[in-house]
Amino acid sequence: MTDAAVPGAIPVPEPKAALTTADGKPLKQALRKANAKARRNALLLVLPLFAFLLITYTIPIIQMMTRSVSNPEVASYLPNTAEAIADWDGTDLPSEEVFAAMATDLKNGGRATIGRVAARLNAELAGIRSTMMGAMRSADEFQAPFKEALLADDDDWGDPRLWKLIQRESRTLTPAYYLRALDYEYNEDGDIVRRPDYLRVYTQTFWQTAWMSALITVLTIVLGYPVAHLLATLPASRANLLMILVLLPFWTSLLVRTSAWIVLLQQEGVVNDVLVLLHVVDEDGRIRMIYNRIGTIVAMTHILLPFMILPLYSVMKTIPPSLTRAARSMGATPLRAHLTVYMPLTVPGLAAGVLLVFILAIGYYITPALVGGESGIFISNLIADRMTGSLAQLRLALALATILLVGVLVLYWLFNKLVGVDRLKFG
Amino acid sequence: MARPAYESPLERAWRITYLVICGLIFFFLVAPIIVIIPLSFNATPYFTFTKEMLSLDPSGYSTRWYDNLINSGEWTRSIQNSFFIATISAIIATTLGTLAALGLSRREMPARAAITAFLISPMIVPLIITAAALFAFYARINLSQTYFAIIMSHVVLGAPFVVITVTAALSGFDNQLIRASQSLGANQTTTFFKVILPLLTPGIVAGALFAFITSLDEVVVVLFLAGPKQVPMTVQMFGSLREEISPTILALATILVCLSILLLSFMEMMRRRTEKMRAGG
Numbered sequence: 001m002t003d004a005a006v007p008g009a010i011p012v013p014e015p016k017a018a019l020t021t022a023d024g025k026p027l028k029q030a031l032r033k034a035n036a037k038a039r040r041n042a043l044l045l046v047l048p049l050f051a052f053l054l055i056t057y058t059i060p061i062i063q064m065m066t067r068s069v070s071n072p073e074v075a076s077y078l079p080n081t082a083e084a085i086a087d088w089d090g091t092d093l094p095s096e097e098v099f100a101a102m103a104t105d106l107k108n109g110g111r112a113t114i115g116r117v118a119a120r121l122n123a124e125l126a127g128i129r130s131t132m133m134g135a136m137r138s139a140d141e142f143q144a145p146f147k148e149a150l151l152a153d154d155d156d157w158g159d160p161r162l163w164k165l166i167q168r169e170s171r172t173l174t175p176a177y178y179l180r181a182l183d184y185e186y187n188e189d190g191d192i193v194r195r196p197d198y199l200r201v202y203t204q205t206f207w208q209t210a211w212m213s214a215l216i217t218v219l220t221i222v223l224g225y226p227v228a229h230l231l232a233t234l235p236a237s238r239a240n241l242l243m244i245l246v247l248l249p250f251w252t253s254l255l256v257r258t259s260a261w262i263v264l265l266q267q268e269g270v271v272n273d274v275l276v277l278l279h280v281v282d283e284d285g286r287i288r289m290i291y292n293r294i295g296t297i298v299a300m301t302h303i304l305l306p307f308m309i310l311p312l313y314s315v316m317k318t319i320p321p322s323l324t325r326a327a328r329s330m331g332a333t334p335l336r337a338h339l340t341v342y343m344p345l346t347v348p349g350l351a352a353g354v355l356l357v358f359i360l361a362i363g364y365y366i367t368p369a370l371v372g373g374e375s376g377i378f379i380s381n382l383i384a385d386r387m388t389g390s391l392a393q394l395r396l397a398l399a400l401a402t403i404l405l406v407g408v409l410v411l412y413w414l415f416n417k418l419v420g421v422d423r424l425k426f427g
Numbered sequence: 428m429a430r431p432a433y434e435s436p437l438e439r440a441w442r443i444t445y446l447v448i449c450g451l452i453f454f455f456l457v458a459p460i461i462v463i464i465p466l467s468f469n470a471t472p473y474f475t476f477t478k479e480m481l482s483l484d485p486s487g488y489s490t491r492w493y494d495n496l497i498n499s500g501e502w503t504r505s506i507q508n509s510f511f512i513a514t515i516s517a518i519i520a521t522t523l524g525t526l527a528a529l530g531l532s533r534r535e536m537p538a539r540a541a542i543t544a545f546l547i548s549p550m551i552v553p554l555i556i557t558a559a560a561l562f563a564f565y566a567r568i569n570l571s572q573t574y575f576a577i578i579m580s581h582v583v584l585g586a587p588f589v590v591i592t593v594t595a596a597l598s599g600f601d602n603q604l605i606r607a608s609q610s611l612g613a614n615q616t617t618t619f620f621k622v623i624l625p626l627l628t629p630g631i632v633a634g635a636l637f638a639f640i641t642s643l644d645e646v647v648v649v650l651f652l653a654g655p656k657q658v659p660m661t662v663q664m665f666g667s668l669r670e671e672i673s674p675t676i677l678a679l680a681t682i683l684v685c686l687s688i689l690l691l692s693f694m695e696m697m698r699r700r701t702e703k704m705r706a707g708g
Contacts, residue, residue: 038535045530049523049546049586057549057557057583060564064556067563223452230449244691245453251687252460253644255664256680260459262668263466263474263677270462273475305456334438363553366646370668380555387559387651394563401559405552412551416544 061405068398071174074166077117078105082170085163094163099146106132106139123392125165125188131156164190177392177399202382202400209379212297213361217308219301220357221350224308228349231309232316250306258367261299265290265371291373299367304360308353315349348418355415359408379404460684467492467677474674492678502663502675509659512574512649513642516581520638523582524589525631531590532597543590550587554647557584562651572654580648585638592637596630596701626704629697636690 019027075082080101088094106114114136122129131154142149150157168190179185179192183200187193194200227246231239249257264270272286281287289295319342327337365380372381379400386397434442470489471477479487496502527546531539549557561580565571604626608618646661653662660679667676 035535038533039537042530042533042536045533046527046536046542046546047530049527049590050542052523053546053549053583053586056579057560060560061552061556063567064560064563223455226445226449227452230445242453245457247691248687249456249460251640251691253661253680253683253687255644255646255661255668256463256683257459259664259668259676259680260463262672263463264459266474268473268475270466270475302455302459334441359551363555365553365555366665370665380553383555383559384647384650387562397559398563401556405556408551408553408556412544412548415551416540 064398065402068177068395068402069173069175070395071169071172071176073117073120074169075172077109077113078102078166078170080104081166085167085170088163088167090160090164090167093147093158093160096145096147098163099150099157100144103139103142103146103150106136107142109136111136120392121165121169124169124186125161127156128162128165131162161188161190177395178403180396181399181403202379205377205379205382206403208377209362212293212376212378213358216297216300216304216361217354217358219297220305220308221354223301224305224312224353225346225350228309228312228316231313232319233321246306246309249302250310254303254366257303258299258370261295261302261371262290265295265298290371291376293372293376295371295373296368296376296378299371300361300364303367304357307356307360311352311356312346312349315346315352319345351418352415355411355418359411359415363404363408463677464681464684467674467681469674469677472674474672474677492674495673495675496678496682499675502660502679505658505660505663506679508657509643509661512577512581512657512659513639516578516585516642517635517639519578520582520585521589521631521635524586524634524638525593525627527586528590528593528597531594532600543594546590547587549583554584554645558648558651561648565652571652572657574657576652577649577657577659580652581638581642581645584645584648585641588637588641589631589634592634593627593630596627596633599701600626629701633694633697636694640690 021027021030081098084098084101085094088098109117114132118129118132121132135150135153135157138153142153156162168186176186180195181202183195183203184192185195231242231246234242262269266272267286267288267290269290271289272281275281276283276286289298323345324337324342327341328334332340362378363380364378365384368376368378369381369384372378383397383400383404386393386400388394389397465480466474466476468488468490469475469477469480470487470491477487481487530536531543531546536542557580561576561583562571565573565576570576600623604622605618608622609615613621644661646665649657649659649662650665653659664676664679667673
């Protein structure tokens with residue numbers, strides 16, 4: 001500021017000359033430069049976490065998605081066959097050329113590689129493994145024409161279904177795991193059909209997850225709304241004291257709260273004891289409240305309730321009480337004042353609470369795993385069960401997880417649109 | 428609460444009902460947590476109140492489950508594992524998260540909403556999905572069942588909480604203080620360490636505690652990533668809740684409840700301190 005004008009003097013701009021900084025640069029350019037620098041600095045501060053998440057989080061998630069459609073076995077372990085069979089029209093049997101390619105692959109492939117592809121195909125069509133492993137053992141003796149040679153080795157090589165399967169599975173991308181995740185499958189002719197009723201476990205669990213989450217969300221509204229309202233309207237000193245009763249469960253470990261519900265709800269537990277004491281039920285009539293749906297719903301409502309109360313409270317606190325009073329003074333009944341003036345103003349908090357609780361609920365794993373028994377499980381529990389199984393099961397788990405992820409991201413996008421993630425607060 | 432004089436008997440009745448309902452909901456919120464505390468001193472290996480306990484007979488109470496917890500190598504090792512993992516991952520998450528929050532709160536930050544959404548996404552994506560993705564990822568690069576994989580995963584889960592709490596602390600920050608400091612001759616570094624950082628400390632500490640607790644409490648990811656050497660307390664608890672339920676878990680649960688009470692009081696203290704500082708006290 002050394003070149004500041006003399007106080008009181010009005011600076012007269014030179015006609016037509018552009019404004020410049022002290023060292024003679026045009027002001028506009030200098031400003032642009034300074035802004036670019038500030039932007040760069042801001043980005044540099046964000047960069048470490050951004051890069052960290054990209055490597056240790058986004059890449060694994062993308063890998064998960066690609067692995068859920070990957071199908072490399074046939075293409076990489078039977079490369080000649082995969083290439084030769086691509087042009088086959090699917091009628092009758094493939095040409096000699098395809099049989100020759102298969103014979104070459106069987107000869108070239110070791111025990112481990114053929115074993116792997118045979119296992120992969122056997123999962124789709126039983127019996128294929130022994131056919132392939134048998135042919136692999138005698139592959140060195142095969143002579144042209146290979147069609148006859150293979151057919152002589154095992155009749156199954158004459159089964160068009162086998163070749164159709166190989167043709168289908170020679171594609172490196174497969175929708176098979178997604179079909180399975182939605183309870184569809186390929187039948188023996190290669191058509192997509194629904195799985196038999198008793199095997200339709202995934203869609204049913206997806207629905208169960210959705211409706212139980214919805215029910216839990218409704219319960220948290222019913223329990224959370226009055227409490228949030230009370231906290232928002234009480235004088236600050238008393239509200240702070242009661243707030244502790246909401247924050248204590250919020251801060252308490254999930255496992256601690258789940259074990260508390262096991263203690264309370266089990267047949268020899270505290271709730272049943274009290275019911276027996278009060279003669280509501282007799283000693284033999286103790287109610288089963290856990291290891292079923294009731295257990296999951298009660299425990300999860302308890303665990304997620306603070307996530308409804310806190311956003312509701314933060315919105316309700318900003319509503320001036322004078323608004324309801326004004327409505328009353330104009331003749332509205334208390335109920336009407338509440339319904340038409342107060343309630344609409346709480347909608348943003350309610351939306352935040354609903355989406356938060358619902359998003360958290362549909363991904364829950366631990367609580368349903370511990371108190372859900374057979375009937376109270378969520379889709380997460382199936383994902384977890386499949387994750388440690390065979391490679392095919394792992395890919396199925398990844399497909400299920402991807403479907404769940406897409407659902408959650410849609411909700412998250414909605415949440416961001418309605419509420420804004422930057423308005424999320426804790427405590 | 429002072430009530431208006433025009434309150435009708437019906438309104439009065441409703442207000443009392445309303446207070447009773449709220450009382451019951453508060454009871455629902457807190458009772459399950461409180462009830463495990465006396466049960467952890469049960470002399471019998473059951474999860475229920477015995478006659479001796481109800482009549483306050485000292486023979487009904489015992490600290491055997493606490494002894495069990497302290498003297499069992501498995502439990503102490505898993506508690507040590509948990510604290511080790513939580514400390515390291517909270518330190519990394521706090522550093523990365525605070526830097527990111529400082530960047531996000533700059534006025535010049537481009538694409539702020541999109542970047543915030545990305546940085547916070549691990550908090551929204553269901554844990555089982557994160558667990559599935561990380562399990563497959565670390566298994567592929569042969570790093571599953573290592574402390575490294577677990578700590579990195581916990582940084583991913585803890586950092587969003589730091590970003591949120593520090594951003595919230597920054598949003599109440601009065602930028603005039605920076606100008607005041609600079610007009611008094613402080614350079615940028617001095618301003619940061621003497622003016623900005625002290626005012627942000629409550630936010631950063633809260634974020635660090637969140638990251639620490641997130642890691643300490645986390646079950647799903649470690650369930651798949653931890654090998655027999657790294658088993659943390661939560662996995663140990665999950666296992667024993669599934670197999671043989673023993674009151675030892677209640678002893679640990681009681682300790683954890685005390686820990687959360689401590690934490691809660693600490694957070695409340697920090698909040699009051701910030702309020703005082705903001706008010707210029």
